[in-house]
Amino acid sequence: MTMTATTTAELYAGNPAVARAAYVDGVRAWLAGRGLDPDSPALVDTPARILRALEEMTAGYDEDPAVHLARTFPVTHDGGPIIVTGVPFTSLCEHHMLVFTGHADIAYQPRPGDPVAGLSKLPRVLDVYARRLQTQEQLTQQVTTALDTHLSPAGAACIIRSEHGCLATRGARKPGSVMVTASYTGVFRDDPAARDELHRLMAR
Numbered sequence: 001m002t003m004t005a006t007t008t009a010e011l012y013a014g015n016p017a018v019a020r021a022a023y024v025d026g027v028r029a030w031l032a033g034r035g036l037d038p039d040s041p042a043l044v045d046t047p048a049r050i051l052r053a054l055e056e057m058t059a060g061y062d063e064d065p066a067v068h069l070a071r072t073f074p075v076t077h078d079g080g081p082i083i084v085t086g087v088p089f090t091s092l093c094e095h096h097m098l099v100f101t102g103h104a105d106i107a108y109q110p111r112p113g114d115p116v117a118g119l120s121k122l123p124r125v126l127d128v129y130a131r132r133l134q135t136q137e138q139l140t141q142q143v144t145t146a147l148d149t150h151l152s153p154a155g156a157a158c159i160i161r162s163e164h165g166c167l168a169t170r171g172a173r174k175p176g177s178v179m180v181t182a183s184y185t186g187v188f189r190d191d192p193a194a195r196d197e198l199h200r201l202m203a204r
Contacts, residue, residue, distance in 0.1 A: 023051050057092050062129030068124040069150035072115035077153065079112035082095075085202050087123045093166050094133035094140050102162025102178070106143060106155040107200045109187055109194075117151060126158075136160055140181040155186025157198055 011018035027047035028038040036043060085105045093100055106122045129142045140160045147156035159182045168175040187194045 014191055020051055024048055027051075028068075032189040047176060054092075054097075056131075057090070058132055060128045063128045063131070065128045065146040067126045068121045068128070069117055071121070071145065072117055072151075074115045076115065077110065077112070079110060079114075081107050081201065082116060083107040083108045083198070083201055084119070084122045087126055089126055089130040089162075090137075091130040091134045091139060091162075092133070093164060094135060096132050096166040096170070097133070098169065099137065100134075100162045100179075102160055104140075104143070104160045106147075106157070107188070107198055107202070108147045108156040110151065110153050113149075114153075122147075134154075136162055136179055136181050141183045144183040144185050149174035149204070153186065155184070155188040155190075155194070157184045157188045157195075158182070161204070 012022070024047040027050055031038040031043055031046070038044065038047070083105065084107070085103075087104045087106060088101070089104060090099055090101045092098070104126050106126060108117075108122075110116050125146050126139075126143055129146075130138050140158050143158040144156040147153060159180070161178050161180050163176070163178055167173075167177055168178075184195060188198055190197075
């Protein structure tokens with residue numbers, strides 16, 4: 001008889017309550033291994049608090065950007081870029097599960113006559129992906145991919161600047177260092193003049 005090893009994902013699939021209990025037990029074990037009393041008044045609720053915080057910060061796995069971009073409005077426009085700058089976000093690095101925070105500039109260029117997305121939808125799309133375990137490079141590209149997929153614009157762009165806890169508080173320990181990533185599609189990728197104009201508008 002052949003025995004098949006059960007992966008962790010298979011073990012907890014469809015059993016969120018069991019997975020949560022295992023996580024709390026794991027944090028308690030880590031505290032005890034660190035020489036701390038997990039039943040002390042200061043720490044007894046800490047594992048459950050950590051779990052709630054992580055579930056809140058990864059709620060994007062339960063969201064679909066298509067929902068936000070499905071609602072569009074017919075407006076009169078000539079196909080110029082639509083830009084939202086300085087959008088704040090917080091995400092968790094998938095390598096260390098430490099916070100990175102920053103701001104994003106998000107843009108897309110609807111085709112002449114096409115309906116446009118509501119103003120709040122671009123930040124909401126960013127949040128869908130930011131509230132997942134992430135790398136900044138991936139997050140930047142996911143935003144433009146979502147805009148391309150659901151709005152079919154002439155082009156999309158996302159520029160992110162953020163400070164990473166894994167660089168600021170551990171390892172190299174370089175607080176204040178800022179990582180910049182950019183993703184361009186369509187006209188913003190292929191036409192240098194359109195990209196330069198986009199940067200000029202973002203800088204205003």
